Amino acid sequence: MRSTPPHQALVAIDGALSLIAVLLIVQMWLLSATLESFLGGHYAVVVPAAAVSFVLCAVCVVLSAFVRNAGRQDR
Amino acid sequence: MTRKKPDGSEPLWRDEFSVRAEDERLVTRRQFAKFLTLTSVAMAAGNLWIVVRAWLRKAPEYPRVTVASIGEVPIGGVKLFNYPTPNDPCLLVRTDEQTHVAYSQVCTHLSCAVFFNGESERLECPCHRGSFSVADGSVIAGPPPRRLSRVVLERRGSELVAVRMEV
Numbered sequence: 001m002r003s004t005p006p007h008q009a010l011v012a013i014d015g016a017l018s019l020i021a022v023l024l025i026v027q028m029w030l031l032s033a034t035l036e037s038f039l040g041g042h043y044a045v046v047v048p049a050a051a052v053s054f055v056l057c058a059v060c061v062v063l064s065a066f067v068r069n070a071g072r073q074d075r
Numbered sequence: 076m077t078r079k080k081p082d083g084s085e086p087l088w089r090d091e092f093s094v095r096a097e098d099e100r101l102v103t104r105r106q107f108a109k110f111l112t113l114t115s116v117a118m119a120a121g122n123l124w125i126v127v128r129a130w131l132r133k134a135p136e137y138p139r140v141t142v143a144s145i146g147e148v149p150i151g152g153v154k155l156f157n158y159p160t161p162n163d164p165c166l167l168v169r170t171d172e173q174t175h176v177a178y179s180q181v182c183t184h185l186s187c188a189v190f191f192n193g194e195s196e197r198l199e200c201p202c203h204r205g206s207f208s209v210a211d212g213s214v215i216a217g218p219p220p221r222r223l224s225r226v227v228l229e230r231r232g233s234e235l236v237a238v239r240m241e242v
Binding site: 023 | 104107109115116119122123126220224
């Protein structure tokens with residue numbers, strides 16, 4: 001029978017999920033603020049905002065990989 | 076709640092129903108992480124789309140429009156006009172003998188019409204008490220996120236001509 005994951009692993013996974021959720025909220029705000037500036041005719045923030053958004057996305061991908069690997073290792 | 080058989084073995088449905096609660100909890104976390112990550116990718120793609128739209132945009136063409144003659148507006152006075160289209164309200168302010176400034180009248184907060192307050196020498200928005208500097212249109216107070224768009228003026232003889240907008 002498969003063993004249940006240790007409590008510490010679950011805490012780490014939940015922490016990673018929480019961090020992903022927070023980063024996603026920041027990305028949503030960033031997208032809406034960038035769109036507002038773009039529609040207002042201000043283009044200077046477009047490229048930096050996209051760069052930050054991609055960095056946040058990369059962090060989310062890394063954390064998601066951590067969650068996947070942690071789940072497998074605990075089996 | 077699952078009851079075990081008297082001999083301690085698991086019931087038949089447990090053997091045939093392969094989903095286990097502890098595994099289901101882990102799968103749900105992984106699926107949730109995958110969902111959040113795909114949403115994050117979508118957000119980044121949205122930002123990339125804005126970058127592409129910004130790169131592909133055409134440079135706006137502004138007409139040359141005579142706004143006023145030099146002595147038409149008194150010092151501290153205001154003249155309303157529309158630029159660059161008839162649907163874009165702007166205001167011209169004469170701040171001293173030699174200086175005329177012109178800005179879009181649309182507040183950058185929620186698009187209310189700003190007015191010139193001669194006492195405070197600010198452009199003020201009555202809706203949410205936003206105020207802008209009359210010197211450069213920058214935000215002095217209130218919720219507006221950006222400065223007012225400025226109308227670039229050129230003096231041609233005795234006339235003031237609007238040539239372009241600076242957003």
